[in-house]
Amino acid sequence: MKKILVVDDEESIRFLYQEELQEDGFEVEVAVNGEEALQKLPRFKPDLITLDIKMPGMNGIETLKKIRETERKTPIIMCSAYGEYKQDLTTWASDAYIVKCADLTELKSTIRKLLGLR
Amino acid sequence: MSGDPDAYELLKSIIDLSTSSIPIKAKLEQMLQTISEAFGSDQCLLLRREKIVENGFLSRLALERKPFWVDEESSYSGERIHPREKEFLRPTFVCIPLYDTTTFLGILYIGFSKKRKLAPQEIDLLLLIAKEMGEAIRNAHLLQKVEQTSSELAALHEMGKAATSTLKLEELLESIVKAGLKILKAKGGVLRIEDRRTKELKVQWSLGSYHQNPLDEKIAKRVLFTRTPFLLNHFSQDNPILSILCAPLLSKGGVLGTLAFYDKEADPSKFDESDFQLLLTMANQMACAIENALTHYETSQLAEANERRVRQLIILWELNKALLTTVNFERIVQMTLTAITIGAGLGFNRAMLFIVNERTRSLEGTMAVGPDNAEEAGKIWTTLSQRRESLTDLVTQLHLSFDSNSTLNSIVKGIQIPLEQEQCILSRTVLEGRPFNIQFPQAEEERLQTRCERGCHLGSEVGCYVGEHLGDPRPYSFATVPLWGKGKVIGVILVDNLYNQNPITEEDLQVLGMFSSQAGLAIENAMLYRNLEEVHQTLKEAQTFLVHREKMAALGELSSTIAHEIRNPLVSIGGFARRLYRSIPEEAPEKRYTQTIMIEVSRLEKILSDLLNYTRYDALVFKELNLPDVLEESLSMVSEKFEDGAIELIKEFAQDLPKAMGDPQQLKQVFFSLFSNSLQAIKGKGRLSLRVHPISKNGSSLIRVEVEDTGSGIDPENLHNIFNPFYSTKESGLGLGLPLVYKIITSHRGQIEVDNHPGEGVTFIITLPATQEREGK
Numbered sequence: 001m002k003k004i005l006v007v008d009d010e011e012s013i014r015f016l017y018q019e020e021l022q023e024d025g026f027e028v029e030v031a032v033n034g035e036e037a038l039q040k041l042p043r044f045k046p047d048l049i050t051l052d053i054k055m056p057g058m059n060g061i062e063t064l065k066k067i068r069e070t071e072r073k074t075p076i077i078m079c080s081a082y083g084e085y086k087q088d089l090t091t092w093a094s095d096a097y098i099v100k101c102a103d104l105t106e107l108k109s110t111i112r113k114l115l116g117l118r
Numbered sequence: 119m120s121g122d123p124d125a126y127e128l129l130k131s132i133i134d135l136s137t138s139s140i141p142i143k144a145k146l147e148q149m150l151q152t153i154s155e156a157f158g159s160d161q162c163l164l165l166r167r168e169k170i171v172e173n174g175f176l177s178r179l180a181l182e183r184k185p186f187w188v189d190e191e192s193s194y195s196g197e198r199i200h201p202r203e204k205e206f207l208r209p210t211f212v213c214i215p216l217y218d219t220t221t222f223l224g225i226l227y228i229g230f231s232k233k234r235k236l237a238p239q240e241i242d243l244l245l246l247i248a249k250e251m252g253e254a255i256r257n258a259h260l261l262q263k264v265e266q267t268s269s270e271l272a273a274l275h276e277m278g279k280a281a282t283s284t285l286k287l288e289e290l291l292e293s294i295v296k297a298g299l300k301i302l303k304a305k306g307g308v309l310r311i312e313d314r315r316t317k318e319l320k321v322q323w324s325l326g327s328y329h330q331n332p333l334d335e336k337i338a339k340r341v342l343f344t345r346t347p348f349l350l351n352h353f354s355q356d357n358p359i360l361s362i363l364c365a366p367l368l369s370k371g372g373v374l375g376t377l378a379f380y381d382k383e384a385d386p387s388k389f390d391e392s393d394f395q396l397l398l399t400m401a402n403q404m405a406c407a408i409e410n411a412l413t414h415y416e417t418s419q420l421a422e423a424n425e426r427r428v429r430q431l432i433i434l435w436e437l438n439k440a441l442l443t444t445v446n447f448e449r450i451v452q453m454t455l456t457a458i459t460i461g462a463g464l465g466f467n468r469a470m471l472f473i474v475n476e477r478t479r480s481l482e483g484t485m486a487v488g489p490d491n492a493e494e495a496g497k498i499w500t501t502l503s504q505r506r507e508s509l510t511d512l513v514t515q516l517h518l519s520f521d522s523n524s525t526l527n528s529i530v531k532g533i534q535i536p537l538e539q540e541q542c543i544l545s546r547t548v549l550e551g552r553p554f555n556i557q558f559p560q561a562e563e564e565r566l567q568t569r570c571e572r573g574c575h576l577g578s579e580v581g582c583y584v585g586e587h588l589g590d591p592r593p594y595s596f597a598t599v600p601l602w603g604k605g606k607v608i609g610v611i612l613v614d615n616l617y618n619q620n621p622i623t624e625e626d627l628q629v630l631g632m633f634s635s636q637a638g639l640a641i642e643n644a645m646l647y648r649n650l651e652e653v654h655q656t657l658k659e660a661q662t663f664l665v666h667r668e669k670m671a672a673l674g675e676l677s678s679t680i681a682h683e684i685r686n687p688l689v690s691i692g693g694f695a696r697r698l699y700r701s702i703p704e705e706a707p708e709k710r711y712t713q714t715i716m717i718e719v720s721r722l723e724k725i726l727s728d729l730l731n732y733t734r735y736d737a738l739v740f741k742e743l744n745l746p747d748v749l750e751e752s753l754s755m756v757s758e759k760f761e762d763g764a765i766e767l768i769k770e771f772a773q774d775l776p777k778a779m780g781d782p783q784q785l786k787q788v789f790f791s792l793f794s795n796s797l798q799a800i801k802g803k804g805r806l807s808l809r810v811h812p813i814s815k816n817g818s819s820l821i822r823v824e825v826e827d828t829g830s831g832i833d834p835e836n837l838h839n840i841f842n843p844f845y846s847t848k849e850s851g852l853g854l855g856l857p858l859v860y861k862i863i864t865s866h867r868g869q870i871e872v873d874n875h876p877g878e879g880v881t882f883i884i885t886l887p888a889t890q891e892r893e894g895k
Contacts, residue, residue, distance in 0.1 A: 016697075020697070081682040081685035099727075102689050102691065102692020
């Protein structure tokens with residue numbers, strides 16, 4: 001069973017992603033900010049991370065940098081209400097960039113693609 | 119003696135002679151003859167003073183005033199007789215001294231060769247006769263005096279008449295010289311007047327050739343300088359006689375000149391003291407009249423000059439007043455040229471204005487006023503002469519009927535002369551800053567050469583295109599004046615009298631110069647005002663743009679914050695609604711409720727992305743692109759609207775279009791928005807036209823795209839707001855479509871214009887800069 005770490009400061013988003021992804025057969029762990037995500041990473045060892053950009057404390061971009069300092073293979077999907085960082089982030093560090101949307105079809109297909117699932 | 123004379127007969131004869139009108143000399147001779155015959159004497163003489171030996175016997179008789187006689191019974195043995203008198207005196211004689219009260223007139227002497235007796239009656243008779251002779255002489259003297267006085271008086275009267283008959287200087291001087299000639303009986307005369315300004319003594323009137331004699335001028339100058347009259351009787355071998363009378367013309371103001379006369383018409387031809395006195399009287403009398411006439415002459419000259427000046431000033435004032443009525447450049451220029459050409463103004467036939475373009479260093483034909491041909495000129499002048507308005511009104515109204523399509527105006531507007539073209543009179547007028555008045559140019563350099571490369575000058579082109587057709591240009595007269603702004607020449611005015619061929623005088627040019635300096639300032643002001651207006655307009659646009667951008671920036675900041683805050687809740691609302699939807703069985707009514715939540719959330723999300731699209735600052739990705747391709751892509755996004763055939767699509771894409779530089783995604787968005795709006799505006803049947811053409815503006819290459827629809831158009835009330843965000847008139851939508859179009863086009867350094875016809879449709883015109891390279895080259 002593939003493991004996904006969902007990092008988002010919004011409780012409702014964390015809840016929605018967790019419900020949806022578990023239903024699709026993933027093991028889901030959540031973190032409310034960058035610090036918590038970095039704490040949980042070594043023990044949980046996720047196969048994929050979804051990372052919100054705007055968060056109190058350590059934000060998504062700083063978290064992304066930190067993670068990439070230690071390892072480069074875990075796919076990271078940046079999820080944001082903004083569209084403006086799309087070009088930058090996809091070119092240098094993350095594997096995908098998704099503008100948050102109520103319709104999770106795009107998110108789910110990106111996850112499957114990155115994890116090599118059908 | 120033949121016997122006792124008949125006393126009665128003798129006296130009668132003597133009195134008859136005395137009262138007769140024969141000249142005195144003959145009268146006396148006849149009297150002596152009569153006496154001689156009556157007494158039978160050998161000698162009968164009237165001895166004048168000069169015939170009497172001084173201190174002789176007879177002179178003593180004259181002094182004593184007593185008659186004396188010698189006859190048979192008496193002798194003069196006791197008397198002292200001069201030997202010359204002894205030869206002369208007869209044996210018997212009678213001497214009677216004649217007196218006019220105190221003046222000695224002479225001695226009547228009657229001598230007899232033989233001694234004879236003298237009866238007392240005879241002595242008495244002779245005394246009576248002597249008395250009568252004395253009377254006759256006295257009368258003759260009196261008559262002579264009266265005649266002389268009256269002739270002098272008549273002469274002076276004539277002079278006086280001459281002096282008062284006219285105030286015209288020429289006539290007065292002529293009549294003075296003529297009257298003087300008559301009075302003095304001179305052969306010639308010269309009148310000189312000293313010029314008050316130059317102090318030069320000039321001959322004003324002369325008769326005869328005496329003024330050519332160098333002596334004459336010397337004398338005149340001396341007389342003028344010394345203010346003393348002069349009389350010269352010059353005798354020499356060469357000139358038989360030269361007699362000159364010269365007197366200064368003295369008045370209260372000083373010396374005015376000299377009056378001289380020459381050679382008396384008498385023998386000997388010299389003037390005497392009385393002529394001299396007469397001349398002085400004349401000169402004194404005439405000086406006053408001459409001074410008056412001189413003053414009158416100078417005053418009328420001044421008055422005439424003043425009147426002309428005042429007339430010119432009034433015209434200038436009226437014209438300047440007209441210039442003050444506006445600051446509009448076109449109108450000022452029209453009024454200036456109208457004022458120059460109107461008959462009541464400066465009255466030239468045609469006027470042309472050239473303005474200096476500092477940037478290109480050239481003179482540009484700006485405007486011309488004037489009839490195109492002689493018939494038109496005649497028609498205009500007749501009409502104008504019937505109008506009775508003031509000059510100001512005339513000028514301010516006339517320009518309204520100005521015909522900007524006249525041949526002359528279009529020729530002049532096409533003229534451009536580089537200032538470096540120094541052989542052209544127009545350039546020289548600017549460079550030298552002075553007027554030129556060219557009458558029938560003979561030399562090449564006096565011609566107007568406005569277009570050297572074509573080798574034709576204004577003279578043959580504008581001045582006389584009729585002549586050019588005949589291959590023989592008429593001589594063309596014209597004048598130019600520089601148009602002065604503040605401290606520099608801003609243009610040139612060219613005038614001519616092509617139709618009435620009136621010569622252009624220096625005075626015309628002077629007045630034109632005065633008017634031009636006023637007009638120059640007015641035109642410069644209008645130009646400055648025009649520039650100011652342009653700058654003001656640019657500033658206003660820049661300000662509007664800045665305000666708009668400021669608004670957008672604020673909006674962008676605000677909306678991105680809000681969007682972020684709203685987006686997350688929307689995601690969870692929509693996300694859980696979808697979860698619910700999936701868990702609710704098909705037939706349950708809740709299925710529809712949750713579906714409604716999902717749809718509405720989608721709509722909200724769409725609005726949010728529109729808003730973020732509009733407000734965010736995306737870096738543009740410029741590419742060389744083919745605009746028709748972009749248009750086709752945008753069209754494909756709305757293709758379903760054309761499916762039912764109600765709306766006709768017309769495409770007009772020019773061949774050989776240059777490529778454009780732009781962000782294809784954003785431009786696709788632009789045209790998609792425009793098409794969507796248009797198609798939404800067309801109710802039922804209609805037409806959407808797309809036109810793409812290359813154009814050129816200010817030397818740069820552009821592409822013009824027109825999107826025209828037959829929809830309802832834009833309500834004029836909303837027109838100025840269509841590019842403002844959130845100003846939607848549609849029931850749905852945020853009103854960010856056109857603002858985004860505007861934003862994208864301006865960030866492409868393009869322009870967007872709206873040609874709106876409410877109720878008929880609207881055309882959006884977009885111009886985008888093209889790349890310099892053309893397709894296929």
